Amino acid sequence: MSKELTPLSDPGLSEHVHRKADVDPQAAKKAERQVGILFLLSVFGTLLFVYAYVGIDEDSFIFLPVLGSTNAHQLFLGLGLAIALFFIGMAAVHWAKVLMPDHEVIDHRKEQRSKDEERDDFVATVKERSAEAGLGRRPFIKRTMLLSLGLVGISPILLLGDLGPLPGDDQKKTNWKSGTRLLTDPGDRPIRPSDLEVGGVAQVQPELAAGKVRHLDDIAKDSVLLIRIRPEEFNLDAKRLSWTYEGIIAFSKICSHMGCAVALYEQTTKHLLCPCHQSTFDVTRAAKVIFGPSARALPQLPITVDSQGYLVAKEPFSEPVGPSFWRRNK
Amino acid sequence: MSARERVVGQVANYVDERTGAAKWLKKTLTKVFPDHWSFMLGEIVLYSFVILLLSGTFLTFWYDPSMKEVEYEGSYQPLSGLKMSAAYASTLHISFDVRGGLLMRQIHHWSALIFMAAMVAHLMRIFFTGAFRKPREFNWIIGVGLLTLGILEGFLGYSLPDDLLSGTGIRIAEAIVQAVPVVGSYLSFLIFGGAFPGEMFIQRIYVVHILLLPGIFLALITVHLMLVWYQKHTQYPGPGRTEKNVVGYPLMPVYMAKAGGFFFIVFGVTAFLGAVASINPIWIYGPYNPGQIGAGSQPDWYMGWLDGLVRMAPPIEAYIFGYTLSLNIMIPGLIIPGIIFTGMALYPFIESWITGDKREHHLLDRPRNAPNRTALGAMSLTFMLVTLINGGNDLLATHFDLSINQIMWFSRIGIIVLPPLAFVITKRICLSLQRADRELVLHGKETGRLVMLPHGEFIEVHEQLSPERAYLLTQHEQLPALQANLTDESGVRNPKSLRAKVRARLSRSHAEQIAKPAASDLKELESGQH
Numbered sequence: 001m002s003k004e005l006t007p008l009s010d011p012g013l014s015e016h017v018h019r020k021a022d023v024d025p026q027a028a029k030k031a032e033r034q035v036g037i038l039f040l041l042s043v044f045g046t047l048l049f050v051y052a053y054v055g056i057d058e059d060s061f062i063f064l065p066v067l068g069s070t071n072a073h074q075l076f077l078g079l080g081l082a083i084a085l086f087f088i089g090m091a092a093v094h095w096a097k098v099l100m101p102d103h104e105v106i107d108h109r110k111e112q113r114s115k116d117e118e119r120d121d122f123v124a125t126v127k128e129r130s131a132e133a134g135l136g137r138r139p140f141i142k143r144t145m146l147l148s149l150g151l152v153g154i155s156p157i158l159l160l161g162d163l164g165p166l167p168g169d170d171q172k173k174t175n176w177k178s179g180t181r182l183l184t185d186p187g188d189r190p191i192r193p194s195d196l197e198v199g200g201v202a203q204v205q206p207e208l209a210a211g212k213v214r215h216l217d218d219i220a221k222d223s224v225l226l227i228r229i230r231p232e233e234f235n236l237d238a239k240r241l242s243w244t245y246e247g248i249i250a251f252s253k254i255c256s257h258m259g260c261a262v263a264l265y266e267q268t269t270k271h272l273l274c275p276c277h278q279s280t281f282d283v284t285r286a287a288k289v290i291f292g293p294s295a296r297a298l299p300q301l302p303i304t305v306d307s308q309g310y311l312v313a314k315e316p317f318s319e320p321v322g323p324s325f326w327r328r329n330k
Numbered sequence: 331m332s333a334r335e336r337v338v339g340q341v342a343n344y345v346d347e348r349t350g351a352a353k354w355l356k357k358t359l360t361k362v363f364p365d366h367w368s369f370m371l372g373e374i375v376l377y378s379f380v381i382l383l384l385s386g387t388f389l390t391f392w393y394d395p396s397m398k399e400v401e402y403e404g405s406y407q408p409l410s411g412l413k414m415s416a417a418y419a420s421t422l423h424i425s426f427d428v429r430g431g432l433l434m435r436q437i438h439h440w441s442a443l444i445f446m447a448a449m450v451a452h453l454m455r456i457f458f459t460g461a462f463r464k465p466r467e468f469n470w471i472i473g474v475g476l477l478t479l480g481i482l483e484g485f486l487g488y489s490l491p492d493d494l495l496s497g498t499g500i501r502i503a504e505a506i507v508q509a510v511p512v513v514g515s516y517l518s519f520l521i522f523g524g525a526f527p528g529e530m531f532i533q534r535i536y537v538v539h540i541l542l543l544p545g546i547f548l549a550l551i552t553v554h555l556m557l558v559w560y561q562k563h564t565q566y567p568g569p570g571r572t573e574k575n576v577v578g579y580p581l582m583p584v585y586m587a588k589a590g591g592f593f594f595i596v597f598g599v600t601a602f603l604g605a606v607a608s609i610n611p612i613w614i615y616g617p618y619n620p621g622q623i624g625a626g627s628q629p630d631w632y633m634g635w636l637d638g639l640v641r642m643a644p645p646i647e648a649y650i651f652g653y654t655l656s657l658n659i660m661i662p663g664l665i666i667p668g669i670i671f672t673g674m675a676l677y678p679f680i681e682s683w684i685t686g687d688k689r690e691h692h693l694l695d696r697p698r699n700a701p702n703r704t705a706l707g708a709m710s711l712t713f714m715l716v717t718l719i720n721g722g723n724d725l726l727a728t729h730f731d732l733s734i735n736q737i738m739w740f741s742r743i744g745i746i747v748l749p750p751l752a753f754v755i756t757k758r759i760c761l762s763l764q765r766a767d768r769e770l771v772l773h774g775k776e777t778g779r780l781v782m783l784p785h786g787e788f789i790e791v792h793e794q795l796s797p798e799r800a801y802l803l804t805q806h807e808q809l810p811a812l813q814a815n816l817t818d819e820s821g822v823r824n825p826k827s828l829r830a831k832v833r834a835r836l837s838r839s840h841a842e843q844i845a846k847p848a849a850s851d852l853k854e855l856e857s858g859q860h
Contacts, residue, residue: 007804007848008797008801008847008848008849009797009849010569010572012570013569013570013577014569014570067606071432073429078604085594085597085601086594086595086598086602089596089598092588093587093588093592096583096585101579101584102579104578105577106575106577107361107575107578108574109562109573109574112690161520164519164520164522164530166516167525170524216620217524217525217527253621257505257659258502258505259501259502260498261623264625275625276498276502277641278641278723278734278738279645293643294645295647295656295658324509324647325508325514325515325654325656326511326514326515327515329653
């Protein structure tokens, strides 16, 4: 690389080659016809659209290969619109390519940077004008101005405060209390241990006080999965075992990772899988995480039966359900 | 003078007497734009935006942004009598009881996907050709801003129907907000107006989706285009093209017809997709209920990388003085995206720091002539590809009979191993292509014609390149690497010597090139009668 390198010389723009339509009037006429036909195809598209709008019944279905049974009304509206638009575009582009001038034009470019004297002039003007404002000489004005401008932003931010309440303890509470009955979801019926066979799964919600309506906010925290396996399959400590009832174990259905519903239960492996991020929980070991991104087991709901033999919560959840948050363990 | 010319003259006169715009208009209408297919990628983004505004406006005439519970009474029988939000019910109404409503919904969704895809393709074109270099750094940053807002806008858009799939997406977004240290729970309660999902969220994101973000888009796109206009478009290198000129066709009439026509083509193709390709069939998912979920829950493609990152995160959580730090959410959901987008926005400045090149550039690079940059691009794309694969791990597993665990482990290891590998391989490929270019210029094209010389030797005839092609292959600059300045003139150690060393090391890597042939090399060969 030591020797002086002279680059190859620029041969300049290559010679312009005339198109057929430039030199042959007959070819030009033909190109004109082509453009016209393309515009006419667009007109056909619009007509098809109008026909579909007024002439095809909204409930008529037709069978098409690949697409299967398709709503004819929507399909022909769409095809009409697509044809009408597409061929306007094709006509315009074809027109530009075959008939409009195709001589390459050279435009000159100047550097973005202004000329030196213009830049100096600009800087001088800024200096002069800011001296006229006199901020440098009047520090009191400068400081109070900055203070007021800085503080005035507080008002709009404060106004946003009523967007929502403070969380308080809301994230840690659910509607499960000692003795709350488990109701089937859907159905809202109390459930007995015998209603659930070994290998079975059921979704339940807590029974609410009379007159209270169940909102989505409640479901987002209260949803519980009941799973029944053979009691000897449990691999639990004494306390967790006492939270189960005749092989029935109850977990929060709200994933401890990001709050999706943990809905996939694999009977043979006794694993619960969250379809969102594939966190996998082992039912026999109190929903311990065995795969995926979740850092915590699903909270277990202690259950038992009441005097009438219906399943009830023995105690509330011993930890908050759902995804983690800053004050979760406080 | 014909009647038509007289009318045109009168209109021009009327406008100019009131605006004085004659000179500016003349300059504008004769403005030259260079021609290349890859310059149409940005156009697709712009046109999709217009299509989104048009189709979106149509949808707002019927959509009801309310989470109030209603009973469905529309014509879609399977959901008849079901309790659902007014937002979901009105989306069903648009789909089944408004003529052309489903078509418009599908056009809107398809053009959103095209909008994002074209934006990414446009970004790749800008990156790999070095179009972001001075003086276009502002436009690069605006572009990164548009990409970020586009992802957000798309997410909010597909959340509006309030169906089971989109509600699950919002639930995940809420978990990410909640994972912000200290203020996460407060932020979440402010956004949702209380506990998730509350009754305010849909109407709030509706305003953001149809007013706030489109307004910001309009402003940013305007500035983006004004800068393109003012700085004039970049052009690919070639004979007759220099840093001081623009070679192409004038706005009037060629580009008016081509660009205007292209808008209709993009709209036509989008309408065709809307007509035949079903997208987001919300009536199959059912209304949102936090206690339910559909298997194979997938976000739109431009969110897939984020979901893939979250899926592959290791299951770790930290506890500091009893406070919970959800590292398994923060790292993939907040920190890595933050690093990616910040790094992307700063890249023009990083590259100019490494090369020390502070000059204006209007001629584009051929990607092979900037091996380091091209390799970095390939590395980033590989990273994104692995995250995207992992984002669809459940679907891949069911379609190809794999286990999710295998794909997850492939991704966890691949995300670390594959990007650097892509870097090395791409750089080698670039250098090989440079070598091939050099060969071509020096020895011409192999013709495959064998000739036997009088003394019996066989040679293959090489055909010399045309001067145009030879110029194209050798017009680029090859900047030397920067040297580390470890001491100043008097021999005192530079206090910034570590920085200088790093810079020199990066610069050396960036300047790795195969020497391009010079005119003198060619002469030597000719005189040697090869």
